[in-house]
Amino acid sequence: MFRVTLLLIATMLLLLANTAVADSELTATVDRNTIGVDETLNLRLRYSGKESGGQPDFELLEQDFDILSRQQSNQYRVINGRAESYVEWMLTLAPKREGRLFVPSLHLHGQVSDAIPITVTEAGSAPDSEDRKAFLEVELDKEQLYVQEQLLVKVRLYTVIGLHDISTEPLQIPGAHIEKVDEQRYERRINGVGHAVYELTYAIFPESSGKLRIPALTYVAVAGRRDPFSLFNRNTQRLRLRSEAKEIEVLPKPDSYSGEHWLPAASLGIVQSWSQDPDSFKVGEPITRIITIRAEGLRAAQLPPLPRINVEGLKTYPDQPQQDDQAGANGISGSRIETTAIVATRAGEYQLPPITLSWWDTKAGRQRVTQLPAFRFTVSGAPGAAGSSGSSPSTLPAPATGGQLSGDAFWRNLALAAVASHLLWIFYFWWFRRHMVTPGRVKSKKLTPDARSQAEQLLAAAESGDPARVQERLKHWLQARWPDLSGKSFQEARGILGFDELDKLHALLDNALYAQPPRPLNRQQVGILVRRLLKQERKEVNGDHAGALPGLFT
Template sequence: MRRIFQIFSALLLIAVSCIANAQELTASVDRNELAINETFTLTLRYSGSQSGGQPDFDLLEQDFEVLSRQQSNQYRVFNGQAESFVEWTVVLAPLKEGKLFVPSLHLHGQVSDAIPITVNPAGESPSGNNRQAFLEVELDKDKLYVQEQLLVKVRLYTTVGLHDIATDPLQIPGAHVEKVDEQRYERRIQGVGHAVYELTYAVFPESSGELQIPALNYVAVTGRRDPFSLFNRNAQRIRLRSEAKTVKVDPKPGSYSGSHWLPAASLGLVQSWSKDPEEFKVGEPITRIITLRAEGLRAAQLPPLSTPDIDGLKMYPDQAQKEDQPGPNGITGTRTETTAIVATKPGQYQLPAITITWWDSKTGQQRATQLPAFRFNVSGAAISDSNATSNPNLPGTTIQPATEKAVPGFWQKVAIAAIASHFLWVVYFFHLRRKTTPPRKSKQTPRESTNSEQLKGLIAAGTPQEIHTGVLDWVNHRWKGLGAVNLNSAAQKLSIPELTQITELLHDAIYKAPPKPLNRQQLQILIDRLSRLSNRRAGIKESDLPGLFESKSV
């Protein structure tokens, strides 16, 4: 019996010794060399008798970004021996280039080994051509002038399903940046199909020198999203980083002689009138609309047009309207100036030519666009300047006879004061009565009916510019909180085909050279259709990055 006890004790000591020796913490990575825009996986395994707890993963955040972390408890039997361990899988992205180390981690008295990592610049990793997702940045020019438009296209390529994509907007110190377009399409690279999500930014440098286009970071999750599963073990969070770019920005050419620096791809001037200029009459206002349109310039960069001083003509300029139209080729800026003209005497008049000097960014040459001089005749009887109309928006001009100012006497002043005090008491009485009377709920919306009738009359007799303004006001009133500054932005926010057709009709009539005749009947039909859709909620487009690339792996 004593012999059996000694043998059992020896076996127990051996088992304890084996368990003590098996307790360890090991670390490994799937690769030791990668690019700054790539990720790698750290696997940490603990096999020991103690349970619970986890290593201090915050130590990794000094040189790496922790994109995802998963923990699993495993038990298996190999060659008749049982083995159990806890394993952590951590996806890391380097924060800088050079020689880095995955630090040693501690758990239950055990310490893992530090692991060296080599981080190369973007695109220099040996595995760069076999990546399942990567970024590409393309510039439409490598040199430009100050305030000239630079197009920056950022493309996300992927052969696997991506969702929950997040990125920071492009921001460049010393430049105005605006996102102008986004597209989705497919492209084959070396026989492999890639889904492509492309963003286009318009960049306007504000000073000469070197313009730095910073690297962009994208974070996404791979794999197909499963809405019926709380845990998607096949999904992996990845981070993509683009390559930084540098562009040379030259100052304005010394040979440029224009009064305003306007580097544009194209520039045009268009003139229109509220009614036939052949029907000019003394005292009757007529509206002149001049539209300055430049491709590759923002509306804020376009200069104001001078108002001529002509004897016999009264000029009443309105506040200029500015509009930026984004598109695949960048921004097209539009400045529209409206001036009411009233003739005070008959005769023949000439409005001088308008010349705009600008720099052609396509050919690298100075050019000039001119609106020719305009001649017209005015009929009717002359009126003096003191009696000329002061408000050109009135339908006609009324000549008022000169009168002397009458000075009231003492009793007249007393009577006026008595009447005024009596009127104030009446107003106060009605005010008190209104406060004590509960408001009635109106079932009708007379304002909407009035707006619709005004818009109908405007479509029948108004100019395209006036109709454009009227339709915009009507749409903003119909959909509260829309806050659209122009019909283009309203059409982008509302998913209504009729509004898009209305915008195209008006733009063809306003901005095309020569202007396209406005089909007023078709415009009224589209407005009627839009009115019937007013009680429905319109869908508003979102600019967030969608989960587009949820496709099967190629």
């Protein structure tokens, strides 16, 4: 009897232990076992047990998968009068490579889940690839290129479902300069089905020859409609899309190329402009020469400096060159602007040498030469430049002695007095002109705070190179600086003011805004004209020229 009692107690303890074990477990399941490398799967991990807190070590998953999202929920329910509770984790996983991978065994509170095999195929080769709702496409604009030549890479995301929160990893290629130059959204029909397209364009400049590999890019997006009242947004799905890697051959510089600088470009031009009419050159007066090099398919940093002007009789003062890159759907267009002030030391005929640049035409596949022709101009003598420069030492009077000294001193003092009197009259006349207002003159006024503010905004507009902005700021500055020209047309205002700088600015802005085709605005030349215009003072104004200037540029 005692033995039977012991056996019953042991059996009950064993059953209780088994029940405790059965009540505590960790299970893992996935929604599918075969996916493409550009697709995702959902892992559901459930723990039911009496111990609370903590979570499995998910770092083991990150050996073969990227964890795109992770959600945790606590559940409690009663079934047939029996209560049960459990903790559940829902993870969205994206494979890091193709092949046979495993969701590893995970551990929590002494419980272990089973490992799950996952088969990862090539992108687009999964059984449901034809029914994919979103995919990536990569397109290169050429099959091969030369070193330092521009390569355009377009990455397109196609989708027939609503995607939001799209994030992309940056394109990185060792040994190449990369810039994102364009971003577009449009629609394209494929096999009769409309697809929304999100397109990014990159400009790539390889720095060495050989094979250039464009790595696979990964896009992460959320599909479905976000529910603001759902804590975990169960109506959405996180997608990870992966593009195909590409390779392209990069050729070295051709042996036949004879240029001093290697410049592979789609087009290259050189333009020259002047701060004023070159026919007005005078001895001792500076004039500014502006040369702009512009190349399509080259960055500004690749454009070479121009040779210094070395002409006898001319002094040059070069300014710091300006470099600018403009990005667009066709890639990058770089420009280099060199500004040089030139001062002639003597009158005569001068010739600036031609400027020649050799470059490689990437469209035609051959070497070309672009040349700015030699420039001839005449420098006239400045007024009074050829006049007497004072008596030479050989003609100076010899010192007098004796009684002659007193006579010379008398006439010298008389001459000094005459000169001083003459200077006093000049000073008085100048003071009278500045401080007395006559009917035909306008008294010079100090700049108002509004005029100073408008001048600063006009300078900023000139530096921006936007012709519409320059025109608008010029109008406001004129109104603030001289508010007594109300009701006058622009032609009348130009005639009244008589400023050459205003006429030249008007011509440049007209060409940039209304010419067909529009001419690009030279920021250097506009900046010089604006700075000179801000220093101008109006001298002659008719008495009825008063008021604001609302009619300008209308």
